[in-house]
Amino acid sequence: MGTIALLCFLFNLVTPLSQAQETKPLAPGYTALPFEPAKPGTYTLPVITKAADGQVITSNNQPKNLHDLMGDKLVLLSFIYAACSDVNGCPLATQVLHKISRQLQKQPELADKLRLLTLSFNPAQDTPEMMRHYGEGFKTGDFDWQFLTTKDEASLQPILGGYQQNVQKVYDDKGQFTGTFSHLLRVYLIDKDKNVRNIYSVDFLHADTLINDVKTLLADAKPEVAPGLVQAEMLFQPGDNKQNYQQTDYQTRSLALAQRRGIPAKLIEFAQKPPLGLPKLPVPKDNPLTNAKIELGRKLFFDRRLSLNNTFSCAICHIPEQGFSNNEMTSAVGIEGRSVRRNSPSLYNVGYAQLLFHDGRENSLEQQAWGPLLAHNEMANPSIGYVVDKLKVSADYRGLFEKAFNKGPTMETIGQALASYQRALNAADSPFDRWYFGKQKSALSEAAQRGFSLFTGKATCSACHTLDDKSALFTDQKRHNTGIGYAESMQKSPEQQKVQVAPGVFVDVNSANLKGLNAEKPGDLGYYEISQNPADRWAYKTPSLRNVALSAPYMHNGSLPTLAEVVKFYNQGGAVNENLSPLLKPLGLSDRESADLVAFLTALTGGNVSTLISDAFAAPVGDSGTMALPMSRASKGR
Structure with a gap:
């Protein structure tokens, strides 16, 4: 992009949009939020995946690894191309980040902990010099915002693949490259351990929510521990962590047993x-x-x-x-x-x-x-x-x-x-406890609060997972038939089963060929095996829901892998059988209501878990x- 085009683009960010742009619905990031965002620290941002690395070039023409540029700060990573004219594309990302840069100049305690990285996916046109000129129009004060490119498209592709950025060149009817790209806008929030913690698309990219997410991650940051002791965030995962094992580019991040040392507590x-x-x-x-x-x-x-x-x-x-x-x-x-x-x-x-x-x-x-x-x-x-x-x-x-x-x-x-x-x-002492029993209004996210209303109302969960005004065990200490055991007993084995033989590699195997490799799993009739009362077939105790987000998979046989699947099972009314608990019935929850219920369940994780x-x-x-x-x-x- 030439100097005149660059100036025109910058001019458009501070003047009324062109007629073509005025007719296109603008993304929320251009205006004030129409709702009150959740307060920082009242929600969590789980790890989505590891942030990909790759070779980039700074605006000073210095080759660097992307991970080295991330350093020990939180990072907002965006992908743009300087000639983009789609108002809800690269200009949106750049303007939202510009707003963040301006806001954080007034909050130096946050500005010192955040870095913006903007990488071009058009290395042929966006040279280091071009990215330097481009960045000069947006940087505010001495805020840490770096504009990057790559040596060539071959260097760029592994990075785009690592962030699942699908970018395609647009050609005219004569097969000539138009200088524009077809892409989906995404901005990535990355923590200090190079984990992606949130991904923002056009509909969710807004300065206010981004800053709240940054503050939430900073609030969640655990204090440093003595050399040799395990970091707190490593406590909530298996030592041999197989996250994303289903992907072909899986890399092990196992933590050796010798590294897993802790501190005795006054239990x-x-x-x-x-x-x-x-x-x-x-x-x-x-x-x-x-x-x-x-x-x-x-x-x-x-x-x-x-x-x-x-x-x-x-x-x-x-x-x-x-x-x-x-x-x-x-x-x-x-x-x-x-x-x-x-x-x-x-x-x-x-x-x-x-x-x-x-x-x-x-x-x-x-x-x-x-x-x-x-x-x-x-x-x-x-x-x-x-x-x-x-x-x-x-x-x-x-x-x-x-x-x-x-x-x-x-x-x-x-x-x-x-x-x-x-x-x-x-x-x-979970977020729910601090909100419900501790009367801290900001301790629980709005989604989790809606989920609690469903839990005690439309979803009828509290009929079995009980609580009162002073405490909550989230169990009625009884046994119920939900149909999980019945469904397992009655289901037929599939003709073929999918077997994973390596990271990202699955094969379909005839079930007959798998017989004899494992002992046949004996039947399970629940409490009937103890009482010998037919009414107790497939009856199992009601578990507590405290810290339930930490103990997947779920049900007595581990057949439901996620809380979302558990909610889906109960939403359909369990599995019908003659001994099904009369408390179960189809709930008619919408997708949003189901998600709110999961948000509530996730908010039941105790504040002292890491100590234990x-x-x-x-x-x-x-x-x-x-x-x-x-x-x-x-x-x-x-």
Whole structure:
């Protein structure tokens, strides 16, 4: 674009639009917002994907990596071409960013933390010199706004692909390039860890919402931790994080176990004074909480030596950074890869549960603890005495039971110790709690507030997931048939199944060819298997919804991968069967209402979750070489 064309373009931004532009509906970014945006910090911006890198050239003709230019600031990345004349295209992005630049000059505490990067996707015309002239018309003061180009189209294409920017040249009827491009406008908000946190299209690009999003990310920023300790944002993902594994350009970002160190917390405080939104914790009179019991239970919970072959702990199914559940498997897998037919339930606030296991067959944590320890497909210990004897001869447990219980390890004290640790895993003080119980009007987003109205009204969720004026457990402590178990029992296996063999590579395999590769999953009739009452077929307990966003996949069999799928299932009224709960019926929720309901559920994540996870990371996992039965005991009964 020549100098005259550039001046004309800049002139159009500060003078009335041309006649052609006046007849075209303008994007919201040109005018004041017609609504009140959500206040910064009252909502969250999840990670969408990793920000792509690539070779670019600065306006000073210096080659750089895009990631290096992002540095340690939040970044707003836009793609433009200088000759663009579409008022809702590149001019919109440039004007909105110009407004942001002007606003942030008055807020230096924000301006120092944000960088604007504008990259041309027309390197043939937009040379470094051209981008320098172009940028001079928009930069305000010394605000950090850099205008970039690339060496050539070959250098640009990987970047466009990484950001899924589909750009095509426009040709005339003679096949000549017109100098214009067909593209979809997108602006990317990128955090300091090179994660894309929001993507703005024409309809959503506005200076006010962008600045609020920037403030929200800055408010969410976690303080620096000591060298060697895990960063807080890494606490909410698997160590082997397979985000975007379905894409062909997947790259592993696994976090080694040695890096996952945390800080011990005073867990008893979360039990003695539960976080906002939780009632007083019920504690059995015969097992009062003490620090010594909680610390011992924590050690047992993470100790792999409590399994038959010293490889499997409670924490392998109830993974702290995955909601004390397991985000990576629909149903659990026990020792030696043995299949477990049900999903790993979350342990947050489990001390309040009156029914334990998905079918509710146990009613105390002290008793429940022995189920997994003895189950053949979980920890596989052959007897209670086998576990007790292991602990009696372990040097690193010497004196710990005596300190906590005034006697050594027994069936009773092992169950009591594990129960004590689990009763301290109380997570609340969520955005919802601060809004509903704490009366902080700005603590909950408008979408989540609408979702709560649906939750207690049209969607009738609170009929089972109950709450009151002073606290909320979000469970009625009962069992219900929603139809999930019925549908699984009655469904036929598909003729073909899609199997992923590598990142981004799927193949269709005949189901018959997969038989024998896995053990046949046994049927599941829910509480009927305990009660033998036909009315209890496919009945499972109502789980608490606190911290539910952390514990996907959902339902007793892990068959629903997301909260959106859960809402969709209940919106259709569950799965019809003769024992279906009478509380379930089609809800008639619109797409927006369903999204609002998900926003509410996401707002139930406790404010102290990261503390509980960090504490878990500080626990020892058990050295398999330091605990073994005496030969005389180990050889008996073999």
